[in-house]
Amino acid sequence: MQQVEGATADVRRVPQPAMVGTGPGPQPLERPGTAAPARRPRLFVIDGLRLVAALLVALHHYTGTARADRPGNLIWGRPVSEIFPDLFPVAAYGWIGVEFFFVISGFVICMSSWGRRPRDFFVSRVIRLYPAYWFAVVFTTVALTVAPAVFPALKPTQVIINFSMLQQGLGMPHVDGVYWTLWSELRFYLIFLIVVATGLTYRKVVIFCCVWGAAAAFAAKSGIPLLLTLADPDSAWFFIAGLALYLMHRFGQDLLLWGVLGLSWVMSQHDLVTRVRFEDVSTWTGSLVLYTAFLLVMLGVSLGLTDRIRWKWLTTAGSLTYPFYLVHYAVGVTALHYLHDRVDPRLLVAGLLVGMLVMSWLIHSLVERPLATFLKKGLTAAFSRLGPVPVR
Template sequence: MKQAETTTDERHIPQPEMVDVSTLPAAVPAGRERSAAPPGERRGTRLYVIDGLRLVAALMVVVHHYIGTARADRPDNPIWGRPVSEIFPDVFPVATYGWLGVEFFFVISGFVICMSSWGRRPRDFFVSRVIRLYPAYWFAVLFTTAVLTVLPAVFQPLKPTQWILNLSMLQKGMGVPDVDNVYWTLWSELRFYLIFLLVVATGLTYRKVVVFCCVWGTAAVFAGKSGIPVLITLTNPDAAWFFIAGLALYLMHRFGQDPLLWCILGMSWVMSQNDILHRVEFEDVSTWSGSVFLYTVFLLVMAGVALGLADRIRWKWLTTAGALTYPLYLMHYAVGTAVIHYLRDRVDARLLVIGLIAGMLVLSWLVHRLVERPLAKFLKKGLTGMFSRLDTPPDRTTSG
């Protein structure tokens, strides 16, 4: 689980759920085997709290990267030039737990991916993932590469062949380094989408998702000891139980709570302790007890959301907050630490961090409005047309 010293910060960013939260159904205990919407289902209700939790998770990781990592606390660190615990003695102990935003986001991802794919065709699922993930990602790869080329300090830009391969989002599978270390979470998300697509293709039901959780969890447990690279890659043992927790929580929201779903959620909590322990050892700045406590509180909050306790929170601005999350996640780390490196001796440290975070949020909003939205429409039109052509039977002409 531990990695080489040169990749200390590789696992520090959440990959958000990476899906816009749309309307969510009410908890309906009956009709569990129907993939269509059950009668009496609550329509037009959006869980705005999920959008807010996504941004909170992302901001946790941003603060962690800037002022809460072991790397940033070294006397000779390239970010601040001196231990960050001396610069932010009050904030540093709290920021050291920001890496948990990764785990929070995997849980949210399991919830919203199950929600967004319910009753949809595999092609719809595929198109929604492409138009959601790639526009901002392509911009982030090019933007980060350009900034690191101009401001090489904390991180160096990749070779042209490497950053070009990064545009595929499949570089991890090819053994190519990421343009920004935070992209490792995209690889975890893509593997989750791949195996969950198999269930989507058969039509989602309560029973099928429960069976999927049990089968995937069991496979993930044995994969780590199998030594079979393909099995380890597909089952994703490090993140599987966080996604499973999100799936169970969504089933609670859609169908109502029951002992089986609580058992799955409880088992996910138990099995997640292995990854949390390894992350604590890897990060080397936080405690196991504190990490478990925060993760447990988060699961309880998510359970409250799933059971409808936050339905009255309908603040429209949370939708915008959720939209900022993905671009912020993609651009904050390599670019942000480079900015800190070059301005640390010219600007007050607290003002620098606050201003940098504010600037990243503004940039994220601009990327969402000027890149994500127009490019997503273009891609959706093209991909929809492609699938339409695939559905068209060939023109067979006969000659007399």
């Protein structure tokens, strides 16, 4: 998923900068390295959307799979559509929560990196992604070693490589299958870091969207493995949609940004069709409606229509999303497998979701925050030894 979600950041609305000129888009009176204002009202809705996306993915994994070769059928022993006749039609589309995560990630990463140095961007990603992830790798490995009925535990060497979060690039299996989304997130961060290093501006982000989009469109036919890896044609257009939405949020809408957003919507249909065929439980029409509705909600956020929503509990909800996503799948499916004959199915799923949320809060409070503080202090000190970046 950021998430995959891993794309959590300080989601705050940025006041509109002054505009000049009559070019093709708004031209802000800001220098590439200018820091954003210190105090900005938070975009609480983004936090809530993260949690909704995570819960959709979890519901899909627990109650929305139907193919005989899926773990969901190993859990229940019979089609989940018979056990959850009312919930299954909704849960069947829960996989689309991953695509929601990618859009949110594009929005939030652009927001959180604006006016920041590359080293700050790097540190922020490390302390956000790795603490909870390292715990999840250990926790999931131990759980699957003790209870390997659904998913076997990996070999020790494979587990060690998983700590890098780069296992997919080496062709190694994931400790938990949902970690594939982190590979997409990492590639996005890597190439967007290049733009951050030059100083983010409206023009540069638009050019990045166009160049990366073109690369994603032609990568599959290029026959160049490196281009295919960096362009990430299956996910790139969702990140690009998030970037365009953030530019609308920061600078206001214009025809160019509408064009980028519209093209991303069109090109994303290839991934939606592919996912529909792979999951084999939903329809393209349904996924199109859901994804379009989500983009409309994000558009409302971008244009300030949701600014009055300031429910403080949404901040906590957002902080739980990443740990929840990391631990819900392999361990959750295994728990369902062992308990499904002993507890009412609906009570079991509800209890597991609540239990996973409580565990996510504990991970965030006892692991993620303390370790992030330690890493931030250490990495900041390490970068300070490199000295200031030479002025060009």
